[in-house]
Amino acid sequence: MGKENLVENGSGQYSEKPKATFSLIMGVAMAVIGSSFQYGYNIAVVNAPADEIKDFFFGPYKTVVIINSTTPAYNYTTAMTSLNSTQFPFTEAVIKTETIVVDEDLRVYRDNMYAIAVSAFAASGMVGSILVGPVVKRFGRCGGLMVNNCISLIAAVFLGFSKLANSFIMIIIGRVFIGIFAGLATGIVPMYIGEISPKEWRGAIGVLNQLLITIGILVAQLLGLQGALGTPDLWPILLGFTAIPSIIQIIARPFMPKSPRYLLIDQHKSDEARNTLVKLRGTDNIASEMDEMQNEADSEISVGQMSIAQLFKDHTVRWQLIIVLSIMVAQQLSGINAVFFYTNEIFESAKIPAGNQQDLASVGVGVVNVLMTIVSVGVIEWAGRKSLLVWGFGMMIFWCIAMTVVLNLLQTITVAWISYLSIACVIGYIVGFAIGPGPVPWLVTAELFRQAARPPAFMIACLLNWTCNFLIGIGFPAVNKATGPYVFLIFMVVCIAITVFLSLVMPETKGKTFQEINNLFAKRNGVRESSTNNDKSMRIPLKDFGNEAGDRV
Known part of the structure; x- marks a missing residue:
């Protein structure tokens, strides 16, 4: 090799x-x-x-009503051709006035x-x-x-x-x-x-x-x-x-x-799991990964898939669960879906003209979201999960403050260019979200739990995420109306809390097996570390590469 x-x-x-x-x-x-x-x-x-x-x-809900009114109008042609006639040179002109009538009850119902x-x-x-x-x-x-x-x-x-x-x-x-x-x-x-x-x-x-x-x-x-x-x-x-x-x-x-972990650990189909893993990795040298999965299967052979109740009672995953649930709450209560659901309303409050300008601004936000997530794909294995989360939420704190300042300025200053600063603030906010708080929570939910705990962990994490999503979707318009230009300060408080929490308690998980990640939490959870072979069967000392490798060392 x-x-x-x-x-x-x-x-x-x-x-x-x-x-x-x-x-x-x-x-x-x-x-x-x-x-x-x-x-x-x-x-x-x-x-x-x-x-x-x-x-x-x-x-x-808007109806254009045309009101016709008449007024005397001097008819020059009639006056010139009928000087000796008894025809009066004035006629009645019809004036059409358009009035927009708003049906407020229908608007609210719609x-x-x-x-x-x-x-x-x-x-x-x-x-x-x-x-x-x-x-x-x-x-x-x-x-x-x-x-x-x-x-x-x-x-x-x-x-x-x-x-x-x-x-x-x-x-x-x-x-x-x-x-x-x-x-x-x-x-x-x-x-x-x-x-x-x-x-x-x-x-x-x-x-x-x-x-x-x-x-x-x-x-x-x-x-x-x-x-x-x-x-x-x-x-x-x-x-x-x-x-x-x-x-x-x-x-x-x-x-x-199929998932080889599901085949081996949940269905006990070792041969099918091995064949699937060979196709996935493109090599027969999969002994270490098979051993790691088999160790997990052996340790959970009497457990099976956990229920949600068992997950909450299991102290071996206590801090993994606390971290994941905290991130899921913060991801939504940081206000990201309020921005996506009500982008046009936010721009309208910032006095961005309705129509094409608001639509194009929304598309611009979407483009930035995609580009920065691509950046996250490129740097996550270098920067790590924790760093992207902490720095991402940190950036969102700054842009929440900036948005609050801009929205307050718009209350007193009517200079057009200040309105467009709101677009820059929203884009900056999206950059922070897309680099870490957007993609990483789902990744760490998959990484932090062993096989038996992973499905119920996803159930409760997704449920909490969707619940917060629902509350933001329903409650943001009322909160926005009540707080006005200070609405982003609420999101800022959430971002500050999660940034401090993750900085203190979350370990880095990049490049580690599921079993190694589980051992990172052993001391904090008050349990013993489980044994692991640390992929020894795939590790090859430099001396075994031959002279060429040795010379390079």
Whole structure:
């Protein structure tokens, strides 16, 4: 084996470099394209065509009333040709005056009905998160994705044909189904890609989950523009588009590998797990990884998959659970989805002109979100999980303060350029979120728990995340109205609290096996470290490389 195929583990030992095999690429790509993309898409898809949908189902709340009035007008032609006649050279001119009449009751009804459809996504997302454990236990990780695609297709039918059926109830039902889909996806996808990824790439691959979410948000913003599908005629296609990623994933199912950890630890199929792992790694040298999984399987053979109640009672995962739940709460209560759900309203309060300028500003926010998540993919295995979380939340603190200052200035200063500072503040806020607090929480949830605890951990983490998401979606307009330009100070307090907490208690997990990560918490949890072979079977001393390696040392 040549040295070019090995990577140093930091202790003078070498292990074989991971390979981007076809099996690994297909598993990760189809999981994030078919599921994560849809989650992001459906976060933002209802924003742009909101007025068109409300106008179709409930009618416009603004009506133009034309008032006709008459006034004498001098007719020059009649006067010149009829000087000797008795015809009076004056006629009555009709003046048309347009007045916009606002039906306030209809406006409130429209907004309330649409709020129900929007919030149904987050409410049913909570239901989907509760189903993560039972679904992956019954169908496995890969099979769970296929079950979830069926839910997505049902949602697409209701959403896409709602206009044809002239039924707003179908919009609400569609949003309920797609919310259940999203709740399941937020648990199953990071679990699946984390279990099939080599430990050296688990961070970067885990961030791909969030990257496709951000791309989904951006695509929804672009397709929702008036020049695309956000029109009175095409918005059903915009909503029904969510079926396409599911169809792609279903077609690609035969090429997606099962989780070898699920096969070995949960189903005790060691031969199938070994064959799957060989395809994923592109090598027969998988003894160390098989041993690590087998050790975990042996230690949990009498446990099986934990329930949520058992998870909370198990003191061996106490601090892992505290950290993950704290991050999930902070991710949502930092206000990120308030920004995405109500971007146009935020820009309107900052006096950005309505229409194309607000839409383009929203798209700009989406582009930055994607670009900075790509940066996170590139640096996470270098910077580490903890650093990206701490620095990301730290940046959000600064931009919350900046946004508060800008919004206050707008109360007293009418200079146009100050309004556009709000765009810069929102973009800065998104940069901080996208670099760490956006992608990393889902990754560390997959990393911090052993196999038996992972499904219930995802269930409770996703449930808490979706609950906070729902509360932000429902409560932000009222809070924003009550606090005015100081609303971002609430988010700032959350960011400060989580930054201090993570700095003090969270360990770094990059490049470590699941068993090694579990041992990082042993002392804090008050338990003994479990034995691990630390991948010794794949580690090769430099002296075994031959003279060439020795000369280079």
